[in-house]
Amino acid sequence: MILVTGATGHLGSAILDFLLPQLPASQIAGLVRDEQKAAGLQAKGVQVRFGSYDDPASLGRAMSGIKKVLLIAGTDEARRVQQHQNVVEAAQRAGVHWIGYTSRTLKDRATMANQLMEGHFQTEDAIKASGLDYSLFRNVLYMDALPQFVGEQVFERGIYLPAGQGKVPFALRCEMGEAIANVLAADGPAKPVYHLTGSASYSFADVAAVLTELAGKAVPYTPAEVPAFEQGLKARGLPDVVVGRIIGFMTDIKNGQEDEVSPDLAQLLGRQPASLSEGLRTLYKL
Template sequence: MILMTGATGHLGSATIEFLLQKLPASQIAALVRDASKAASLQAKGVDLRVGSYDDPAALDQAMRGVEKVLLIAGTDEDHRVQQHQNVADAARKAGVQWLGYISRTLKNRATMANQLMEGHFQTEDYIKANGLAYSLFRNVLYLDAVPQFVGLNVLDTGMYLPAGVGKVPFALRREMGEAIATVLAAGGGAKPVYQLTGSASYSFADVAAVLTELSGQTVKYTAAELPAFAQSLQARGLPDLVVQRIAGFLADIKNGQEDEVSPDLERLLGRKPATLREGLKELYQLR
């Protein structure tokens, strides 16, 4: 039995869909906070187990009969490290054989600008010391996140970002879900660490060039300075904390924190991951 947490989120949903192609639904369970929001999973035969990362007793119940757990990071940034520890503790108590955790690809923990990512490293440290067999899935920034940074109207507005010439080997979230499902469904032999990235790195100037080619409209990328960029976000009414987080993501890209290509995703998929062109064509629904 495999227990999926975060089962109704984007990555969790994608991973379950691919798992269902590899395993009977009777071998898949989903930890959900609200069963009514997971009716589609239940209809497919997935076993719903109701609970939250904050409820150790519910986690203990959810772990019954489970051999593998995939832990997708919680969204409560102030408490999620403790929440992740609760899941790891419940898995150990229940005799779970393997714990997977969705982490992030960043080169240097000591120099990263986005301190929100520190929670991932703290969780990794805890899992390594927990005593369970484990795999850390260090995912690169999703290609699906590009529209969030540059906007859905980028063909008209262009790009104004403080990312310099920094590059990212973007990958589609659904392909990551497919790769993770492959590891989950395998009988054994999982690696301790998977770096899930695309096969090539791209800058936002590359993103602009591809969008220009696909759309026939000139899309310009302007490498902004951080203070001016932050002011533009504040002028749009974004809270200071949100501005800091967005700026942190982009500063790490500028500083090369994400620019590390790994063959792991390609090997797990058995094919090349989607290119930047293929991904942007899909995300922006361009011909």
């Protein structure tokens, strides 16, 4: 019996959709916090287990009879590490055999600018110390996030970001979901760490060039300086914490933290993942 947490989120839903053709629905459960969001899962035959990362008792009930748990990272930045610890401890108490976690692929924990990512490493530490068999899915930045990074008016204004010529092997979230589902469905032992990345790295200059080609109009990329970029974000009324987070992401990209290509995603998919051109064509419907 497999339990997928965050079952109604984007990644959780994708994983479940790829699991269902491989396993009987009776062997698949989804952890849901909001009962109103459970109907879609129930219609697919997925067992719904109600629980919250903040409620250890509910997590214990949700894990009854479960052998594998996939912990999808929570979104409450202030409480995320404790929430994840609650899931790990509940899995220990319930006799779960294996736990997976959707982490992040970053080269050097000691030098990263985006300290929000430290919570992922702390969760990894807790899982390693738990005594459970585990797999860490270190996911690269979703290609799906590119429209948010480059802005809604990218075809009118181009791309203006403080990422220098830093590169990222972007990958589509749906393909990461498919790969993780394949690991969950497999009978054999899983690797302790998977780096789920695209097959090539791309800079934002590359993103601009592909958008230019797909749209048939020039989309320039201008590497911004951090002070001017920060001032622009604040002028738009963004809170300081959000500004810091965006700059942290861009600084890590500029410094090469994300630039690590792995064959793991391609191997789990049994094909090459979508290229930047293929992904952007899909995302922008071009």
